[in-house]
Amino acid sequence: MRSLARGWLAMACTLAVLFTVCACAPLEAEDRTPAGLTLVVMDPLASPLSCPCVKGYAQRDYDKLAAYLEKQLGRPVTVAYSDSLTTALQKKTEGKADIIIGKRSVVEFDARNSKLDVVPVADLTGKDGLTTMTGLIVVPKDDPAKTAADLKGYRIIFGSPECDEKYAAPITLLKSKGVTLPEKLETSASCADGATAILEARSGKGAAVISSYAKPLLEGCGTINKGDLRVVGETEPVPFITAFVSSRLSKADSQAITDALLAVKSDLTLRTVLETKNGFVPAAKAVGTSSKKN
Template identity: 25%
Template sequence: MAAILAALALAGCSQPSTAGKGAPLHVLLIPADGGTESGTLADYRPIFAAVGKSAGIDFDLKVAQSYGAVVEAMCNGTADIAFVGPVTYLQASQRGCADLLAVAVKKGQSVYYAGLFARKDSPIRSIADLRGKSVAFGDVNSTSSFVFPVTMLIGAHIDPVKDLGALRLTGSHANSLAALIGKRVDAAALSFDSYDKAVREHVPGATEVKVIARSEAIPYPPIVMASRLPAELKQRLRDGFEGVAKAPGVTPEMIRGYGGAQVDGYDAHFPAARFDAAARKMALLSDDLKGEILKKSAER
Protein backbone atom coordinates (compact mmCIF):
# COMPACT_ATOMS: atom_id res chain seq x y z
CA MET A 1 0.00 0.00 0.00
CA ALA A 2 2.81 2.45 0.91
CA ALA A 3 4.45 1.88 -2.47
CA ILE A 4 1.16 2.52 -4.26
CA LEU A 5 0.57 5.75 -2.34
CA ALA A 6 4.09 6.95 -3.07
CA ALA A 7 3.59 6.24 -6.77
CA LEU A 8 0.33 8.17 -6.80
CA ALA A 9 1.90 11.08 -4.92
CA LEU A 10 4.63 11.27 -7.55
CA ALA A 11 2.25 11.37 -10.49
CA GLY A 12 3.58 13.89 -12.94
CA CYS A 13 7.13 13.59 -11.55
CA SER A 14 7.97 10.13 -12.83
CA GLN A 15 10.50 10.96 -15.55
CA PRO A 16 14.18 10.63 -14.60
CA SER A 17 16.01 13.93 -14.27
CA THR A 18 18.32 15.09 -17.03
CA ALA A 19 20.42 17.24 -14.68
CA GLY A 20 23.74 18.20 -16.17
CA LYS A 21 22.52 17.67 -19.75
CA GLY A 22 21.39 21.22 -20.45
CA ALA A 23 17.80 20.69 -19.31
CA PRO A 24 16.24 22.61 -16.41
CA LEU A 25 16.88 21.26 -12.94
CA HIS A 26 13.74 19.74 -11.42
CA VAL A 27 12.76 21.41 -8.15
CA LEU A 28 10.15 19.82 -5.90
CA LEU A 29 8.57 21.73 -3.02
CA ILE A 30 6.85 20.28 0.03
CA PRO A 31 3.16 21.27 0.19
CA ALA A 32 3.73 23.42 3.26
CA ASP A 33 0.75 25.71 2.81
CA GLY A 34 -2.32 23.88 1.61
CA GLY A 35 -0.77 21.60 -0.97
CA THR A 36 -1.86 23.77 -3.91
CA GLU A 37 0.46 24.73 -6.73
CA SER A 38 -0.30 28.44 -6.65
CA GLY A 39 0.57 29.41 -3.07
CA THR A 40 3.78 27.43 -2.66
CA LEU A 41 5.01 28.20 -6.17
CA ALA A 42 4.40 31.91 -5.58
CA ASP A 43 6.54 31.66 -2.44
CA TYR A 44 9.57 30.10 -4.15
CA ARG A 45 9.53 31.27 -7.76
CA PRO A 46 11.21 34.61 -6.89
CA ILE A 47 14.28 33.09 -5.22
CA PHE A 48 14.79 30.45 -7.89
CA ALA A 49 14.37 33.09 -10.60
CA ALA A 50 17.02 35.18 -8.84
CA VAL A 51 19.46 32.28 -8.48
CA GLY A 52 18.80 31.20 -12.05
CA LYS A 53 19.52 34.69 -13.30
CA SER A 54 22.78 35.03 -11.38
CA ALA A 55 24.05 31.47 -11.90
CA GLY A 56 22.81 30.84 -15.41
CA ILE A 57 20.73 27.82 -14.39
CA ASP A 58 17.14 27.04 -15.39
CA PHE A 59 14.74 25.55 -12.85
CA ASP A 60 11.42 23.75 -13.27
CA LEU A 61 9.38 24.05 -10.06
CA LYS A 62 6.60 21.71 -8.98
CA VAL A 63 4.75 21.11 -5.72
CA ALA A 64 4.55 17.56 -4.35
CA GLN A 65 1.36 16.07 -2.95
CA SER A 66 3.03 15.01 0.29
CA TYR A 67 6.26 15.38 2.26
CA GLY A 68 7.05 11.70 1.71
CA ALA A 69 6.73 12.17 -2.04
CA VAL A 70 9.60 14.65 -1.98
CA VAL A 71 11.89 12.12 -0.31
CA GLU A 72 10.98 9.48 -2.86
CA ALA A 73 11.58 11.89 -5.74
CA MET A 74 15.02 12.83 -4.44
CA CYS A 75 15.89 9.17 -4.01
CA ASN A 76 14.52 7.84 -7.30
CA GLY A 77 16.15 10.55 -9.42
CA THR A 78 13.09 12.54 -10.48
CA ALA A 79 13.98 15.62 -8.45
CA ASP A 80 17.31 17.45 -8.42
CA ILE A 81 16.56 20.08 -5.80
CA ALA A 82 13.91 20.34 -3.09
CA PHE A 83 12.58 22.73 -0.49
CA VAL A 84 11.95 20.56 2.55
CA GLY A 85 11.44 20.61 6.30
CA PRO A 86 14.31 19.57 8.59
CA VAL A 87 12.80 16.11 9.19
CA THR A 88 12.22 15.56 5.46
CA TYR A 89 15.85 16.54 4.80
CA LEU A 90 17.05 14.09 7.45
CA GLN A 91 14.95 11.29 5.97
CA ALA A 92 16.45 11.85 2.51
CA SER A 93 19.95 12.35 3.89
CA GLN A 94 19.81 9.12 5.88
CA ARG A 95 19.01 7.31 2.63
CA GLY A 96 22.03 8.92 0.96
CA CYS A 97 19.87 10.91 -1.46
CA ALA A 98 20.24 14.55 -0.40
CA ASP A 99 22.92 17.06 0.54
CA LEU A 100 22.33 20.45 2.10
CA LEU A 101 22.35 23.23 -0.48
CA ALA A 102 21.34 26.41 1.34
CA VAL A 103 19.41 27.73 4.31
CA ALA A 104 17.74 31.14 4.46
CA VAL A 105 19.07 33.79 6.84
CA LYS A 106 16.95 36.51 8.41
CA LYS A 107 18.32 39.00 10.93
CA GLY A 108 21.42 36.87 11.33
CA GLN A 109 19.52 33.69 12.19
CA SER A 110 18.36 30.56 10.40
CA VAL A 111 15.63 29.33 12.73
CA TYR A 112 11.86 29.03 12.90
CA TYR A 113 9.30 27.79 15.40
CA ALA A 114 6.43 25.35 15.70
CA GLY A 115 3.37 26.27 17.69
CA LEU A 116 0.16 24.96 19.16
CA PHE A 117 -2.74 27.32 18.61
CA ALA A 118 -6.33 27.67 19.88
CA ARG A 119 -9.13 30.15 19.23
CA LYS A 120 -9.08 33.30 21.33
CA ASP A 121 -12.51 32.53 22.76
CA SER A 122 -11.36 29.09 23.91
CA PRO A 123 -10.66 28.28 27.59
CA ILE A 124 -7.50 26.47 26.46
CA ARG A 125 -4.47 28.33 27.83
CA SER A 126 -1.64 25.78 27.81
CA ILE A 127 -0.62 22.33 26.62
CA ALA A 128 -2.01 20.88 29.86
CA ASP A 129 -5.48 22.06 28.80
CA LEU A 130 -5.40 19.85 25.69
CA ARG A 131 -6.34 16.67 27.56
CA GLY A 132 -9.55 15.38 26.03
CA LYS A 133 -9.48 18.08 23.32
CA SER A 134 -9.38 17.60 19.56
CA VAL A 135 -6.16 18.65 17.83
CA ALA A 136 -5.21 19.03 14.15
CA PHE A 137 -1.71 18.20 12.92
CA GLY A 138 -0.32 18.49 9.40
CA ASP A 139 1.67 15.84 7.55
CA VAL A 140 3.15 13.01 9.64
CA ASN A 141 6.57 13.87 8.13
CA SER A 142 6.31 17.60 8.85
CA THR A 143 8.79 19.01 11.34
CA SER A 144 6.72 21.92 12.64
CA SER A 145 3.15 20.68 12.14
CA PHE A 146 3.74 17.19 13.53
CA VAL A 147 7.12 16.07 14.90
CA PHE A 148 7.93 19.01 17.20
CA PRO A 149 4.31 19.56 18.37
CA VAL A 150 3.92 15.86 19.22
CA THR A 151 7.17 15.88 21.18
CA MET A 152 5.95 19.02 22.96
CA LEU A 153 2.89 17.05 24.09
CA ILE A 154 5.05 14.14 25.19
CA GLY A 155 7.30 16.54 27.11
CA ALA A 156 4.22 17.83 28.94
CA HIS A 157 3.30 14.24 29.86
CA ILE A 158 0.38 14.10 27.45
CA ASP A 159 0.06 10.90 25.44
CA PRO A 160 -1.17 12.01 21.99
CA VAL A 161 -3.04 8.72 21.52
CA LYS A 162 -4.51 8.16 24.97
CA ASP A 163 -4.94 11.67 26.33
CA LEU A 164 -6.21 13.71 23.37
CA GLY A 165 -9.78 13.63 22.13
CA ALA A 166 -10.05 13.44 18.34
CA LEU A 167 -6.77 13.70 16.45
CA ARG A 168 -6.76 14.91 12.85
CA LEU A 169 -3.97 14.74 10.26
CA THR A 170 -4.86 17.41 7.71
CA GLY A 171 -1.81 17.18 5.44
CA SER A 172 -0.66 20.79 5.76
CA HIS A 173 -0.26 23.77 8.06
CA ALA A 174 -2.92 25.77 6.22
CA ASN A 175 -5.45 22.95 6.45
CA SER A 176 -4.87 22.62 10.20
CA LEU A 177 -5.35 26.34 10.71
CA ALA A 178 -8.54 26.21 8.63
CA ALA A 179 -9.85 23.35 10.79
CA LEU A 180 -9.19 25.42 13.91
CA ILE A 181 -10.78 28.58 12.53
CA GLY A 182 -13.75 26.53 11.31
CA LYS A 183 -14.24 25.07 14.82
CA ARG A 184 -13.70 21.52 13.60
CA VAL A 185 -10.93 21.06 16.21
CA ASP A 186 -10.07 22.71 19.53
CA ALA A 187 -6.40 23.29 18.74
CA ALA A 188 -3.98 23.05 15.83
CA ALA A 189 -0.25 22.52 15.28
CA LEU A 190 1.53 24.58 12.66
CA SER A 191 4.60 26.73 12.14
CA PHE A 192 4.68 30.39 13.08
CA ASP A 193 5.75 31.13 9.50
CA SER A 194 2.56 29.56 8.16
CA TYR A 195 0.47 31.40 10.73
CA ASP A 196 2.18 34.71 9.93
CA LYS A 197 1.52 34.13 6.23
CA ALA A 198 -2.18 33.57 6.94
CA VAL A 199 -2.34 36.85 8.87
CA ARG A 200 -0.35 38.65 6.16
CA GLU A 201 -2.76 37.39 3.50
CA HIS A 202 -5.82 38.32 5.58
CA VAL A 203 -7.17 34.77 5.87
CA PRO A 204 -10.60 35.17 7.54
CA GLY A 205 -10.42 34.26 11.22
CA ALA A 206 -6.61 34.11 11.43
CA THR A 207 -6.41 37.02 13.85
CA GLU A 208 -8.92 35.29 16.15
CA VAL A 209 -6.31 32.65 17.03
CA LYS A 210 -3.94 32.62 20.01
CA VAL A 211 -0.68 30.83 20.79
CA ILE A 212 -0.79 28.30 23.62
CA ALA A 213 2.72 26.88 23.20
CA ARG A 214 5.86 27.66 21.21
CA SER A 215 8.64 25.20 20.40
CA GLU A 216 12.33 25.62 20.89
CA ALA A 217 14.18 27.09 17.92
CA ILE A 218 14.28 24.73 14.92
CA PRO A 219 16.83 24.97 12.08
CA TYR A 220 15.15 26.76 9.17
CA PRO A 221 13.65 24.54 6.44
CA PRO A 222 16.52 23.97 4.00
CA ILE A 223 16.87 23.75 0.27
CA VAL A 224 18.63 20.49 -0.58
CA MET A 225 20.15 18.96 -3.69
CA ALA A 226 20.43 15.41 -4.90
CA SER A 227 23.64 13.72 -3.80
CA ARG A 228 24.09 12.29 -7.30
CA LEU A 229 24.53 15.71 -8.97
CA PRO A 230 27.96 16.40 -10.49
CA ALA A 231 30.38 18.20 -8.18
CA GLU A 232 30.75 21.14 -10.58
CA LEU A 233 26.98 21.66 -10.67
CA LYS A 234 26.73 21.42 -6.89
CA GLN A 235 29.33 24.17 -6.54
CA ARG A 236 27.53 26.40 -9.06
CA LEU A 237 24.35 25.97 -7.07
CA ARG A 238 26.08 26.77 -3.78
CA ASP A 239 27.72 29.84 -5.29
CA GLY A 240 24.40 30.90 -6.79
CA PHE A 241 22.52 30.78 -3.50
CA GLU A 242 25.39 32.19 -1.41
CA GLY A 243 25.74 35.28 -3.59
CA VAL A 244 22.16 35.77 -4.75
CA ALA A 245 21.37 38.68 -2.43
CA LYS A 246 24.17 40.74 -3.98
CA ALA A 247 23.81 39.59 -7.58
CA PRO A 248 23.25 42.27 -10.27
CA GLY A 249 19.59 42.79 -11.14
CA VAL A 250 18.31 40.93 -8.08
CA THR A 251 16.03 43.02 -5.85
CA PRO A 252 15.46 42.41 -2.12
CA GLU A 253 11.85 41.42 -2.84
CA MET A 254 13.11 38.40 -4.79
CA ILE A 255 14.96 36.96 -1.79
CA ARG A 256 12.17 34.87 -0.31
CA GLY A 257 11.98 31.94 2.08
CA TYR A 258 9.44 29.73 3.82
CA GLY A 259 5.90 31.07 3.55
CA GLY A 260 6.99 33.63 0.97
CA ALA A 261 8.55 35.81 3.67
CA GLN A 262 11.38 38.10 2.62
CA VAL A 263 14.77 37.03 3.98
CA ASP A 264 18.21 38.63 3.94
CA GLY A 265 19.98 35.93 1.97
CA TYR A 266 21.04 32.29 1.91
CA ASP A 267 23.84 30.42 3.68
CA ALA A 268 25.30 27.72 1.46
CA HIS A 269 27.72 26.60 4.19
CA PHE A 270 25.17 25.91 6.91
CA PRO A 271 26.53 23.08 9.12
CA ALA A 272 24.54 19.86 8.76
CA ALA A 273 25.23 19.16 12.45
CA ARG A 274 22.76 21.88 13.41
CA PHE A 275 19.97 19.53 12.40
CA ASP A 276 21.00 17.06 15.12
CA ALA A 277 18.37 18.43 17.51
CA ALA A 278 15.66 17.77 14.93
CA ALA A 279 17.06 14.26 14.52
CA ARG A 280 16.73 13.67 18.26
CA LYS A 281 13.10 14.84 18.19
CA MET A 282 12.43 12.57 15.22
CA ALA A 283 13.91 9.62 17.13
CA LEU A 284 11.38 10.13 19.93
CA LEU A 285 8.56 9.19 17.57
CA SER A 286 8.80 5.46 17.04
CA ASP A 287 7.14 3.76 14.11
CA ASP A 288 4.74 2.16 16.58
CA LEU A 289 3.71 5.54 17.99
CA LYS A 290 3.24 7.03 14.54
CA GLY A 291 1.19 4.00 13.59
CA GLU A 292 -1.05 4.49 16.61
CA ILE A 293 -1.44 8.18 15.79
CA LEU A 294 -2.37 7.35 12.20
CA LYS A 295 -4.90 4.82 13.46
CA LYS A 296 -6.41 7.31 15.88
CA SER A 297 -6.59 9.99 13.19
CA ALA A 298 -8.67 7.65 11.04
CA GLU A 299 -11.33 7.29 13.73
CA ARG A 300 -14.49 9.33 13.36
Protein backbone atom coordinates in the same frame (compact mmCIF):
# COMPACT_ATOMS: atom_id res chain seq x y z
CA MET B 1 48.11 7.21 -66.34
CA ARG B 2 49.26 5.75 -63.08
CA SER B 3 50.38 9.24 -62.01
CA LEU B 4 46.96 10.64 -62.90
CA ALA B 5 45.22 7.83 -61.03
CA ARG B 6 47.33 8.44 -57.97
CA GLY B 7 46.43 12.14 -58.15
CA TRP B 8 42.71 11.41 -58.25
CA LEU B 9 43.09 8.97 -55.36
CA ALA B 10 44.92 11.54 -53.24
CA MET B 11 42.21 14.12 -53.96
CA ALA B 12 39.47 11.65 -53.03
CA CYS B 13 41.19 10.86 -49.73
CA THR B 14 41.57 14.56 -48.93
CA LEU B 15 37.88 15.23 -49.62
CA ALA B 16 36.89 12.26 -47.47
CA VAL B 17 38.94 13.58 -44.55
CA LEU B 18 37.48 17.07 -44.94
CA PHE B 19 33.95 15.69 -45.07
CA THR B 20 34.55 13.65 -41.92
CA VAL B 21 35.97 16.64 -40.04
CA CYS B 22 33.07 18.87 -41.08
CA ALA B 23 30.49 16.24 -40.19
CA CYS B 24 32.01 15.67 -36.76
CA ALA B 25 32.48 19.34 -35.86
CA PRO B 26 28.82 19.99 -34.91
CA LEU B 27 28.78 16.83 -32.82
CA GLU B 28 31.91 17.87 -30.96
CA ALA B 29 30.44 21.31 -30.34
CA GLU B 30 27.28 19.68 -29.07
CA ASP B 31 29.29 17.44 -26.77
CA ARG B 32 30.90 20.53 -25.25
CA THR B 33 27.50 22.05 -24.31
CA PRO B 34 27.09 21.73 -20.51
CA ALA B 35 24.27 19.46 -19.39
CA GLY B 36 21.24 21.27 -17.99
CA LEU B 37 20.29 21.22 -14.32
CA THR B 38 16.83 20.71 -12.85
CA LEU B 39 15.80 22.79 -9.84
CA VAL B 40 12.77 21.52 -7.90
CA VAL B 41 11.22 24.20 -5.69
CA MET B 42 9.09 23.05 -2.75
CA ASP B 43 9.27 26.24 -0.67
CA PRO B 44 5.73 27.02 0.58
CA LEU B 45 6.61 30.72 0.34
CA ALA B 46 7.43 30.46 -3.38
CA SER B 47 5.02 32.52 -5.47
CA PRO B 48 3.48 29.59 -7.46
CA LEU B 49 2.94 27.60 -4.26
CA SER B 50 1.46 30.40 -2.17
CA CYS B 51 -0.95 33.31 -2.59
CA PRO B 52 -0.48 37.08 -2.98
CA CYS B 53 -2.73 37.94 -0.04
CA VAL B 54 -0.02 39.53 2.12
CA LYS B 55 1.93 42.25 0.34
CA GLY B 56 5.64 41.49 0.15
CA TYR B 57 5.29 38.04 1.71
CA ALA B 58 5.23 34.51 0.32
CA GLN B 59 6.03 35.66 -3.24
CA ARG B 60 9.57 34.32 -3.58
CA ASP B 61 10.67 34.35 -7.21
CA TYR B 62 12.78 31.27 -7.84
CA ASP B 63 12.73 31.85 -11.60
CA LYS B 64 15.10 34.74 -10.89
CA LEU B 65 17.30 32.40 -8.84
CA ALA B 66 17.39 29.95 -11.76
CA ALA B 67 18.49 32.72 -14.13
CA TYR B 68 21.21 33.70 -11.65
CA LEU B 69 22.41 30.11 -11.36
CA GLU B 70 22.52 29.76 -15.14
CA LYS B 71 24.82 32.76 -15.32
CA GLN B 72 26.99 31.63 -12.42
CA LEU B 73 27.29 28.02 -13.53
CA GLY B 74 27.29 28.52 -17.27
CA ARG B 75 24.62 25.89 -17.91
CA PRO B 76 20.83 25.81 -18.36
CA VAL B 77 18.65 25.53 -15.24
CA THR B 78 15.02 24.38 -15.50
CA VAL B 79 12.62 25.08 -12.62
CA ALA B 80 9.74 22.88 -11.49
CA TYR B 81 7.40 23.84 -8.63
CA SER B 82 5.65 21.25 -6.50
CA ASP B 83 4.52 20.61 -2.92
CA SER B 84 5.78 17.06 -3.35
CA LEU B 85 9.17 15.89 -4.58
CA THR B 86 7.65 12.55 -5.56
CA THR B 87 5.04 14.29 -7.72
CA ALA B 88 7.67 16.51 -9.31
CA LEU B 89 9.86 13.55 -10.22
CA GLN B 90 6.96 11.58 -11.68
CA LYS B 91 5.03 14.30 -13.50
CA LYS B 92 7.26 17.31 -14.10
CA THR B 93 10.96 16.51 -14.35
CA GLU B 94 11.19 13.01 -15.84
CA GLY B 95 12.89 11.79 -12.69
CA LYS B 96 15.49 14.58 -12.50
CA ALA B 97 16.21 16.69 -9.42
CA ASP B 98 19.72 18.12 -9.29
CA ILE B 99 18.89 20.91 -6.86
CA ILE B 100 15.96 20.87 -4.44
CA ILE B 101 14.89 23.80 -2.27
CA GLY B 102 12.14 23.35 0.31
CA LYS B 103 11.26 22.63 3.91
CA ARG B 104 14.11 20.49 5.13
CA SER B 105 12.09 17.76 6.84
CA VAL B 106 9.69 17.48 3.89
CA VAL B 107 12.47 17.22 1.30
CA GLU B 108 14.24 14.56 3.36
CA PHE B 109 11.00 12.61 3.82
CA ASP B 110 10.11 12.71 0.13
CA ALA B 111 13.66 11.93 -0.96
CA ARG B 112 13.67 8.78 1.17
CA ASN B 113 10.36 7.69 -0.33
CA SER B 114 11.66 8.37 -3.83
CA LYS B 115 14.96 6.58 -3.14
CA LEU B 116 16.86 9.74 -4.03
CA ASP B 117 20.07 10.53 -2.15
CA VAL B 118 20.35 14.25 -1.43
CA VAL B 119 22.78 16.38 0.56
CA PRO B 120 21.84 19.63 2.38
CA VAL B 121 24.25 22.40 1.40
CA ALA B 122 22.67 25.72 2.37
CA ASP B 123 19.82 27.23 4.38
CA LEU B 124 17.86 30.26 3.22
CA THR B 125 17.52 33.05 5.76
CA GLY B 126 14.14 34.71 6.11
CA LYS B 127 13.43 38.43 6.24
CA ASP B 128 14.28 38.19 9.94
CA GLY B 129 17.66 36.62 9.22
CA LEU B 130 16.65 33.27 10.74
CA THR B 131 16.86 29.92 8.99
CA THR B 132 14.29 28.21 11.20
CA MET B 133 10.59 28.09 11.92
CA THR B 134 8.49 26.85 14.82
CA GLY B 135 5.18 25.10 15.30
CA LEU B 136 2.45 27.13 16.97
CA ILE B 137 -0.24 25.43 19.04
CA VAL B 138 -3.37 27.53 18.72
CA VAL B 139 -6.82 27.52 20.29
CA PRO B 140 -9.96 29.64 19.67
CA LYS B 141 -9.60 33.08 21.25
CA ASP B 142 -12.17 32.41 23.99
CA ASP B 143 -10.78 29.00 24.98
CA PRO B 144 -9.71 28.84 28.65
CA ALA B 145 -6.31 27.25 27.91
CA LYS B 146 -3.36 29.54 28.57
CA THR B 147 -0.36 27.25 27.98
CA ALA B 148 0.42 23.92 26.36
CA ALA B 149 0.12 22.25 29.77
CA ASP B 150 -3.58 23.16 29.81
CA LEU B 151 -4.35 21.00 26.78
CA LYS B 152 -4.88 17.74 28.68
CA GLY B 153 -7.96 16.04 27.27
CA TYR B 154 -8.13 18.33 24.23
CA ARG B 155 -8.65 17.25 20.67
CA ILE B 156 -5.36 18.27 19.02
CA ILE B 157 -4.90 18.41 15.25
CA PHE B 158 -1.28 17.95 14.17
CA GLY B 159 0.30 18.43 10.77
CA SER B 160 1.54 15.69 8.47
CA PRO B 161 4.37 13.49 9.87
CA GLU B 162 6.87 14.86 7.35
CA CYS B 163 6.45 18.40 8.74
CA ASP B 164 8.65 18.49 11.85
CA GLU B 165 7.28 21.81 13.08
CA LYS B 166 3.70 20.45 13.08
CA TYR B 167 4.32 16.88 14.16
CA ALA B 168 7.55 15.76 15.85
CA ALA B 169 8.30 19.09 17.56
CA PRO B 170 4.83 19.66 19.11
CA ILE B 171 4.65 16.04 20.22
CA THR B 172 7.89 16.57 22.15
CA LEU B 173 6.59 19.81 23.62
CA LEU B 174 3.23 18.41 24.73
CA LYS B 175 4.74 15.30 26.28
CA SER B 176 7.17 17.49 28.22
CA LYS B 177 4.15 19.34 29.64
CA GLY B 178 2.45 16.13 30.79
CA VAL B 179 -0.15 16.03 28.01
CA THR B 180 -1.08 12.44 27.16
CA LEU B 181 -1.62 11.91 23.46
CA PRO B 182 -3.77 9.22 21.80
CA GLU B 183 -2.06 6.31 20.08
CA LYS B 184 -3.33 7.51 16.72
CA LEU B 185 -2.97 11.25 16.22
CA GLU B 186 -5.39 13.34 14.23
CA THR B 187 -3.57 15.11 11.42
CA SER B 188 -4.27 17.63 8.69
CA ALA B 189 -1.92 18.37 5.82
CA SER B 190 -3.11 21.97 5.63
CA CYS B 191 -2.68 24.59 8.36
CA ALA B 192 -5.88 26.21 7.12
CA ASP B 193 -7.90 23.00 7.47
CA GLY B 194 -6.67 22.35 10.99
CA ALA B 195 -7.33 25.91 12.12
CA THR B 196 -10.82 26.11 10.66
CA ALA B 197 -11.70 22.69 12.08
CA ILE B 198 -11.26 23.82 15.68
CA LEU B 199 -13.03 27.10 15.01
CA GLU B 200 -16.03 25.34 13.48
CA ALA B 201 -16.25 22.56 16.05
CA ARG B 202 -19.60 22.61 17.80
CA SER B 203 -18.55 20.75 20.90
CA GLY B 204 -15.48 19.83 22.88
CA LYS B 205 -12.21 21.66 23.31
CA GLY B 206 -9.74 21.66 20.47
CA ALA B 207 -6.31 22.89 19.47
CA ALA B 208 -4.37 22.81 16.23
CA VAL B 209 -0.72 23.04 15.28
CA ILE B 210 0.20 25.47 12.50
CA SER B 211 3.53 26.52 11.04
CA SER B 212 4.82 29.87 12.27
CA TYR B 213 5.24 31.12 8.69
CA ALA B 214 1.59 30.28 7.91
CA LYS B 215 -0.08 32.49 10.53
CA PRO B 216 0.17 35.73 8.49
CA LEU B 217 -1.22 33.93 5.45
CA LEU B 218 -4.20 32.46 7.30
CA GLU B 219 -5.21 35.92 8.45
CA GLY B 220 -4.18 37.77 5.28
CA CYS B 221 -6.09 35.44 2.98
CA GLY B 222 -9.22 35.61 5.10
CA THR B 223 -9.15 31.93 6.09
CA ILE B 224 -9.54 33.14 9.66
CA ASN B 225 -10.18 36.58 11.08
CA LYS B 226 -7.35 38.31 12.86
CA GLY B 227 -7.58 37.46 16.55
CA ASP B 228 -9.75 34.34 16.06
CA LEU B 229 -6.90 32.10 17.24
CA ARG B 230 -4.59 32.43 20.21
CA VAL B 231 -1.15 30.85 20.60
CA VAL B 232 -0.73 28.78 23.76
CA GLY B 233 2.45 26.92 22.86
CA GLU B 234 5.45 27.23 20.58
CA THR B 235 7.87 24.44 19.71
CA GLU B 236 11.63 24.54 19.61
CA PRO B 237 12.94 25.93 16.29
CA VAL B 238 13.45 23.48 13.44
CA PRO B 239 15.21 24.09 10.09
CA PHE B 240 13.02 25.82 7.53
CA ILE B 241 14.10 26.23 3.88
CA THR B 242 17.13 24.21 2.84
CA ALA B 243 18.86 23.78 -0.50
CA PHE B 244 19.88 20.22 -1.35
CA VAL B 245 21.94 18.79 -4.18
CA SER B 246 21.68 15.31 -5.60
CA SER B 247 24.47 12.93 -4.60
CA ARG B 248 24.56 11.92 -8.28
CA LEU B 249 26.30 15.19 -9.11
CA SER B 250 30.07 15.31 -9.21
CA LYS B 251 31.91 16.87 -6.31
CA ALA B 252 32.92 19.77 -8.54
CA ASP B 253 29.32 20.42 -9.65
CA SER B 254 28.02 20.23 -6.08
CA GLN B 255 30.63 22.69 -4.89
CA ALA B 256 29.95 25.08 -7.76
CA ILE B 257 26.22 25.07 -6.94
CA THR B 258 26.92 25.58 -3.24
CA ASP B 259 29.28 28.48 -3.92
CA ALA B 260 26.73 30.11 -6.21
CA LEU B 261 24.00 29.83 -3.59
CA LEU B 262 26.19 31.25 -0.84
CA ALA B 263 27.06 34.18 -3.10
CA VAL B 264 23.39 35.26 -3.22
CA LYS B 265 24.07 37.31 -0.07
CA SER B 266 25.97 39.80 -2.26
CA ASP B 267 23.10 40.36 -4.68
CA LEU B 268 20.59 42.83 -3.23
CA THR B 269 18.11 42.45 -6.09
CA LEU B 270 18.05 38.68 -5.75
CA ARG B 271 17.76 38.86 -1.97
CA THR B 272 14.75 41.13 -2.40
CA VAL B 273 12.84 38.82 -4.76
CA LEU B 274 13.69 35.82 -2.55
CA GLU B 275 12.50 37.70 0.56
CA THR B 276 15.72 36.95 2.42
CA LYS B 277 17.83 39.12 4.69
CA ASN B 278 21.19 37.41 4.30
CA GLY B 279 20.67 35.01 1.39
CA PHE B 280 21.84 31.43 1.86
CA VAL B 281 24.17 30.34 4.65
CA PRO B 282 25.96 26.99 5.08
CA ALA B 283 23.47 24.37 6.23
CA ALA B 284 25.49 23.57 9.35
CA LYS B 285 25.01 27.12 10.58
CA ALA B 286 21.22 27.23 10.73
CA VAL B 287 20.07 29.67 13.40
CA GLY B 288 16.75 30.31 15.08
CA THR B 289 14.89 31.41 18.17
CA SER B 290 11.69 30.55 19.99
CA SER B 291 9.63 32.88 22.14
CA LYS B 292 8.88 29.94 24.46
CA LYS B 293 5.21 30.72 25.07
CA ASN B 294 4.65 27.45 26.85
